[in-house]
Amino acid sequence: MTALEFSYVLQEMSKQLRPFAYRLTKDSEDANDLLQETVLKAYTNREKFSDGTNLKAWLYTIMKNTFITNYQRMVRRNTFIDTTDNLHFINSTDNLAENLAHSSFAMKDINEAIAKLEDAYKTPFLMHFRGFKYHEIAEKLNIPIGTVKNRIHIARKDLKGMLKSYASKY
Template structure:
């Protein structure tokens, strides 16, 4: 899946230095790009193809990348645009988040960001949910909400970076994250209630004074 560029020219040559920078900085991010690609394609083979095409485009345009800025966000922007241009129209199913990168601890923390101040017993209940149930709850979100939550809470991108990656406004990103986290919280507490770990009625609806995690 990796597409390592071959260095050409003598040492000190701009093309050689560009190749070395790409191999040093961009190639190690392929696994993270693959995780993001799975969130869009839902299919391993399609994700591999998407990453391959993304890396080819990134290499071709690497001279335009400003060193010192966020390379991962730059690569994700290329990934997103490549998906829109070549893959999304071919898909009829909703995208999935790469489940191997998502745990119940991730989702519990994300839900707490926009949820009420929860009692310690309720926090413990969320954190003890099996991964497959957390992933199932996540899959209830619409694609744009699911992808926004993934970029923010798994990859750690800022609102501005997500807006740039998804070609949306910052306000749209904030709205998607708010709605996505709210709906995920509801889905998770229903799962917890069904398991008899906590009652849905015991969850507080008073806003928390301090976010659990910062975006």
């Protein structure tokens, strides 16, 4: 395959690579950078590509490896090393002590949110939370199993709405 043909095929394939780049980076600018870097690496290493093999898979592999390398480089760059005698990694989680204050606030908020649920939704939800199976809840409350599943689903949805401030924290 000539350089011109390879360039044309690479340009066509880049349209298919863009969604994968976005899934990896979760940011459109970073996805564009990753795509550009992948295309550049593929073009500069085009002699390593064997005709008759799967170009798409080759490009996806280049992109994935480039993303992993960039991520590892970023993590290393953000790791600070203390040069005192004991040589600790500042962002090391080996000896992490937490006072768990945030969890007591969260549990208080969760319990308050559960208390706000209507009894029709709260009872099946709490039974399921405590380990009861759907069919056991249905028998105990004398309601169809589909109703049990629906009420648990609605309770979860309502709780998720009431506790959305915790969505990105945990």
